[in-house]
Amino acid sequence: MSDRPEVSVVVPMFNEEENVEATVERLKGALEPLKCAYEIVLVNDGSTDNTHAVAQAVSEREPNVSFVSYPTNRGRGKAMRVGFAESAGRFLCTTEADLSYGEDIVVRMVSELRNSPDLDMVVASPYMPGGGLAGVPWFRALVSRLGNLVLAVAMAGRLHTVTGMTRAYRRQVLETLELESDGKEIHVEIISKALALGYLVREIPATLRWRTRGKSKFRFRRTASTHLVLTFLERPMMLFGALGFLMLLIGFVLGVDIVVLRFTGSLTAGRPLITLVALLVIGGIQVLSFGLIGTQIAALRRESVKIQRQNRELASQLSRLGLAAGQEGGEPR
Ligand SMILES: Nc1nc2c(ncn2[C@@H]2O[C@H](COP(=O)(O)OP(=O)(O)O)[C@@H](O)[C@H]2O)c(=O)[nH]1
Ligand SMILES: [Mg+2]
Numbered sequence: 001m002s003d004r005p006e007v008s009v010v011v012p013m014f015n016e017e018e019n020v021e022a023t024v025e026r027l028k029g030a031l032e033p034l035k036c037a038y039e040i041v042l043v044n045d046g047s048t049d050n051t052h053a054v055a056q057a058v059s060e061r062e063p064n065v066s067f068v069s070y071p072t073n074r075g076r077g078k079a080m081r082v083g084f085a086e087s088a089g090r091f092l093c094t095t096e097a098d099l100s101y102g103e104d105i106v107v108r109m110v111s112e113l114r115n116s117p118d119l120d121m122v123v124a125s126p127y128m129p130g131g132g133l134a135g136v137p138w139f140r141a142l143v144s145r146l147g148n149l150v151l152a153v154a155m156a157g158r159l160h161t162v163t164g165m166t167r168a169y170r171r172q173v174l175e176t177l178e179l180e181s182d183g184k185e186i187h188v189e190i191i192s193k194a195l196a197l198g199y200l201v202r203e204i205p206a207t208l209r210w211r212t213r214g215k216s217k218f219r220f221r222r223t224a225s226t227h228l229v230l231t232f233l234e235r236p237m238m239l240f241g242a243l244g245f246l247m248l249l250i251g252f253v254l255g256v257d258i259v260v261l262r263f264t265g266s267l268t269a270g271r272p273l274i275t276l277v278a279l280l281v282i283g284g285i286q287v288l289s290f291g292l293i294g295t296q297i298a299a300l301r302r303e304s305v306k307i308q309r310q311n312r313e314l315a316s317q318l319s320r321l322g323l324a325a326g327q328e329g330g331e332p333r
Helices: 018-034 051-061 078-087 104-115 137-155 171-176 186-196 220-234 237-263 272-329
Strands: 007-013 038-045 065-070 089-095 121-125 132-134 167-170 201-205 207-209
Touching: 007 018, 007 078, 007 104, 018 038, 018 051, 018 104, 038 051, 038 078, 051 065, 065 078, 078 089, 078 186, 078 237, 104 167, 104 201, 121 272, 137 201, 137 220, 137 237, 167 171, 171 272, 186 201, 186 220, 186 272, 220 237, 220 272, 237 272
Parallel strands: 007 038, 007 089, 038 065, 121 201, 132 207
Antiparallel strands: 089 167, 121 167
8 A cells, every 4th residue: 555544553462363363354344345545453462372383374365454472461552552663644543453342433433523624533422421341340340440440530521431441543643642551540641631722522332242252351450550659649639639638537536536535534644546646637637748748740741741742743843844955955864
């Protein structure tokens, strides 16, 4: 394909040998009716099964399929970043190798971006009204629902689903974000940074179906810990505010008790209760102060995302100018 594709679909894969062929076929079937140039970018994230061979064969056979691969497993975030760097489309989509949301979701997301020129990013959302989960084991569903609820509050409640990977972006969004996550927390990182930059993000209702082929690579401890850290980085007051307030409240109630004991005459000097009240009040104020400082740091992080974006835009303007000057002077470099 000579001209730039309109749509790139990035599919990160870790041990997905059973899914590669069928997923490419289904995506092709969904993308053809769009009547535009498209590419499917398969990223083999150090699979230990036959994914490499199968994906390579598919990419050699199919003109619209490209394939990137590296030998060790680096995590979903890394795989997505590699896929983004390989993609040339005006719209970039990412979705699961097992097509948990079906193949049509890609077309629905791209249509949404095409029809709304102000919109920068679309998220397939099982947790918004109209969306849902189908056949997902209860523990996974519970963890995911709770996680998204907490993260949504941390992100000022503008979205219902922030951890999902099935999304579509206008190219410029991904070009301006400085992304660093290697794991699946990259999805939260992208939303957090995109919102900080004022990009318009919209959800569309979607149903996530549990995979029928291949195994889920979900690891509870890793996912929970990375996502909890992100929540508190995003909104430190959710931890420090609640804890500090609780300490002050208990300190206050016990303080009232001491005053009552003092006036009923049964307070003995040096009671441990007095020390406890002092500790709770001082500790509570301290923890709240941590929260305030953390909030300032979170605001600074958001500012630095904006500065990173300006730097990237300046750098690309400079390189365009440099290129133009080089062409004018006729000096080949
Ligand atoms: N979990 C995980 N997924 C990866 C990794 N590298 C690529 N992926 C792909 O990310 C997508 C989602 O993975 P899945 O195991 O279904 O995760 P789940 O949806 O959270 O259960 C699939 O396309 C995986 O093949 C990795 O290191 N870990
Ligand atoms: Mg999955």
